[in-house]
Amino acid sequence: MITLCAFANTADDIKVIKQQDREVIERFKSYLNINTVQPNIDYYPAVDFLKKEAKRIGLESDVVEIVKGRPHVIIKWKGRDPSKKTVMLNSHMDVVPADPAKWNSDPFEAFWDLTNNNIYARGSQDMKCVGMQYLEAITNLKAQNFVPERTVYVTFVPEEEVGGHGGGMNDLVKSPHFDKLNVGFGLDEGLASPDEKFEVYYGERVAMWGIIEATGAVGHGSAFIKNTATEKINRVIQQIFNFRSSQEQELALRPNKRTGDVVSINLTSMKAGHTKDCGETYQMNVVPRTAQVGFDIRVTPHVPIKQVDEQVNKWASEEGVSIRWVQRSEEHHVTDLNDEHVKVFLDSLKSANVTFNTGVFPAATDARFLRAKKIPIIGFSPMNLTPVLLHDHNEYLNVDVYLRGITIYENVIKSITK
Structure with a gap:
């Protein structure tokens, strides 16, 4: 019962x-x-x-x-x-x-x-x-x-x-x-x-976590200084978000695809001039020597890791810009x-x-x-x-x-x- x-x-x-x-x-x-x-x-x-x-x-x-x-x-x-x-x-x-x-x-x-x-x-x-x-x-x-x-x-x-x-x-x-x-x-x-x-x-999807750092000209916060670190890192950020948008569009245009079928990227940290990592002391009226962004990429098995690697290297190809991988998978x-x-x-x-x-x-x-x-x-x-x-x-x-x-x-x- x-x-x-x-x-x-x-x-x-x-x-x-x-x-x-x-x-x-x-x-x-x-x-x-x-x-x-x-x-x-x-x-x-x-x-x-x-x-x-x-x-x-x-x-x-x-x-x-x-x-x-x-x-x-x-x-x-x-x-x-x-x-x-x-x-x-x-x-x-x-x-x-x-x-x-x-x-x-x-x-x-x-x-x-x-x-x-x-x-x-x-x-x-x-x-x-x-x-x-x-x-x-x-x-x-x-x-x-x-x-x-x-x-x-x-x-x-x-x-x-x-x-x-x-x-x-x-x-x-x-x-x-x-x-x-x-x-x-x-x-x-x-x-x-x-x-x-x-x-x-x-x-x-495998995780690829990286930090792109830029170094550039410094000076007074009132001047129009060329080739600053923040200008360079801004160009990197634009490329990151352009790529991110392309992957979002891929999902939107192909209803049969799901998140795991595309590459995602998110900007997860931003630093400039006033952190220990950047090696500088913050001051509002000083253009910083360094700036960096951290990002989290998830690579679908449908896309070769080498292809994503090459893409990121292009983002970091400008003079004074470099990349450091925190975590990455080879396959x-x-x-x-x-x-x-x-x-x-x-x-x-x-x-x-x-x-x-x-x-x-x-x-x-x-x-x-x-x-x-x-x-x-x-x-x-x-x-x-x-x-x-x-x-x-x-x-x-x-x-x-x-x-x-x-x-x-x-x-x-x-x-x-x-």
Whole structure:
């Protein structure tokens, strides 16, 4: 017999749901309640929670620290054939900051708005939902006496929101701990989709972060001085925004293209004359000797990195102008959609009546570190009919969408672990 529970936010706001679903949602809320905001995170409350979840389900768990204070929780579901390559179901524990003043509820309360059936919390989309959906799907499969052929590792990693370095996934994949996992296929995060179709990502744009600096003539602030640093940097800025506009137009003129299919660039910092980096002391009536801009470029796999590199070098080709790269990638790594594991994954979605788009993730995820090791990995978060709110105020996920995602993962895990 199914027990029905009524619970409310107010006396007039009542929703009746199954007891089993209530327990699932309460576990999700418990994970969301744990503050894992960057920077300087205490991960151990989340680690303790996840270890207890593993024990509840009847799974083995291990904690690996490549860097002290940056734990990776690795939960193991042993398969029938340990000689086969394993499946990694990955998510990250850390979340970005949330300004309580801009939210309608405490970002870590995990407020359940029963009127619209939404849970508001930092991490509800990015990406504590996915980690818990993996575990709930495995809970249900074990209750059905399903045993995977391949071993499954459900991994909860740190430091994704700050680039995956400093003890994050970048360091894990280079360690002997990762080699022992023998991963043959993996899943990581995707994005929500505002319409009926889900999003499936086979690659992502690479980041190229650079600083262009100009040096020029100096003098009194009242004079018309030629070839100043700020004049030169202004010409660079104009070229950056012209290029940015061309990529925006590409999106507008080609409805079949999405953000991940073009190159984006944003100017992210400006300095002139009065900073330590520029080596000068600010004074309002002195034309500065140096000026610089920082920018963030994201290069789609559809465009060679060399081509973008050449473009940036042209922007910095004027005398007295130079470029310094803070971060740059030399090549793209994408997952072949014809890979046998990927085909099985996509077929599992189709068999569950899930319609989807395939594309390039517009930002960066930990999946790139596995793709660099030639491991096929797909980005997928089962959130359709949902606005994209990662890193935004009032981030939320609908309860029905969350529960359906668990069912989708049940079908996926059955298929990819054969």
